Amino acid sequence: MANIPKGFKSLPLPIAQLSLAAVLKCGQSFRWSSIPLAAGVKQEEEPENAYPSHEYRLALRDRVVCLRQDKDTLFYRAAFPDVPLSEDQSAKRDKETLEWLRDYFQLDVDLVKLYSDWAERDVVFKETALRFSGIRILRQDPFENTISFICSSNNHINRIGKMVQSLCTEYGPLACSLPPPEDSEETSRDAIAYYGFPTPDKLTDESVSTRLRELGFGYRAEYVQRTAQMLCDEHEDPESYLVGLRKLPVEEARAELLKLCGVGPKVADCILLMSLDKRNVVPVDTHVHQIALKYYGLRGTPQGKGGKVPMTPKIYEAVCTKLVETWGDYAGWAHSVLFTADLRSFANYGLASPDSTPSKPETPATSVPPTPTESDADYFGETPTKKRRSRTASAPRLKRVKTE
């Protein structure tokens, strides 16, 4: 590409393999900050994503990773509190950062290939999710991931982010302070302090739960503190223990996670998928459940008083099994694509519960999923394409009518 941002290294990477905008803000990690960059003079006929629109930053323990991306390149750099002494040292750090990136984004996994596999296996995916490209599963730190998703229960993504951020500011190590990018829209030149995620031992004290309550964690405050305490009590090196779960079979790893306070089936599955390498685990939340009911021919569930569908362990299992057999070995990854697509559509159209409750009393496991109708496509669609614009307009936000 034309120019490399000052101070950045570049890595060739098609945006279809990784979309930072989609991945970093879709509720996998809650710690990335995204900083809008000043738009340069826009040339005519310039393709989308010709230039980076944002810089993304994440504090690790010893450095702050800064990322940008355009159509076919990932730009990266790391900031440190001190100035590097030598060329050698600087080169070494660059190498470490690149290594971290490859691991964190799991760049060895060919996402484009996966998309085509899913599309081939699943009509619904092909029709609805294929246009949300570049969405992959991050390989996160297990402790951070665990604490973050303990915070996620009965909560909004937005609020989860605030909670995790305040947790780091309060208990995390200061990684580095640095000012906003020179080419950002930010007018202030003041340095921003970036804090890494706290280690388990920093969260064990009784005072932590009290403080977290004050910070608005609600009933999750005790979960966080007790989980940290439990991990430190039971394990010499809690973080290594959690990382070690990667080597266990799924069921065993899940059993370990379920011992932790505030970790139930759904949160455990999130951790398994997002930090313990269990790529075929599909966390079933309310959104995924709705999607499964509507598009994947699950039998009408027990009850629905007032249209509500209860989430029981049995249903959880059924949904999970169905989606795994639909998507295969990387089912958890596919789920993440659909979940993100789902979030976008809800943001645009609001949650429209299916009037058409699953009608089929019995749907063979092997049956082809119902072909999405046009309105289904809108339901999932991000931005209405020109083709569909008119009918989208005629199908405005469906105000949920209470079904009695």
Next chain:
DNA sequence: TATTGACCTCTA
């Protein structure tokens, strides 16, 4: 073993 409520707080 399966079903219910309660649970903190914020936002739409």
Next chain:
DNA sequence: AGAGGTCAAT
């Protein structure tokens, strides 16, 4: 009301 649930008591 409901949010990417979990826990504890029937």
